[in-house]
Amino acid sequence: EDQVTQSPEALRLQEGESSSLNCSYTVSGLRGLFWYRQDPGKGPEFLFTLYSAGEEKEKERLKATLTKKESFLHITAPKPEDSATYLCAVQIQAGTALIFGKGTTLSVSS
């Protein structure tokens, strides 16, 4: 069964304290791995797509990396505005639905 697992479920950081979120997957094939950010009461906001092992993408304080079994979302020197739930999803084949993990809720305090 195709499965996506995110850890930890919740993470509390102090402003400036860097850390990483994990997304591990067990799937029959990988077309792409997606990271989204979701604020309370809002729809998921697209961050990155990664397609192959070794690929990395960056956006401001966020960097996503991909291996054959997992992806990491590294957050460098986070700020309170980075507080949100971060969702990871995989797409098995082109044009099929994304399979989501349950997310990691990040809280950054000043």
Add this chain to the structure above:
Amino acid sequence: GAGVSQSPSNKVTEKGKDVELRCDPISGHTALYWYRQSLGQGLEFLIYFQGNSAPDKSGLPSDRFSAERTGGSVSTLTIQRTQQEDSAVYLCASSQGRFSGNTIYFGEGSWLTVV
């Protein structure tokens, strides 16, 4: 508009009533998805439309749920005889299509409460 538009943003309905949720995808996007997000749960796939192909309905939880997409654009998700367990956020998403870029963009969701 520039993004995926959903309406209503909030809906409170009585148990047993039917509800319709609307999604207007990004202009030019041929792929459209419906997901459900219950409190504390991940996103659950419901149904997927791609162009004129038959929709993938494999995620619909029961025959009370149905969806249609008219003219390859606007989609309506219908829930008949609503139950309390149907209370959730219903999210719509769209993408350019199967082969021409697959970044999937979400709307803000329709919050459904069944009382």
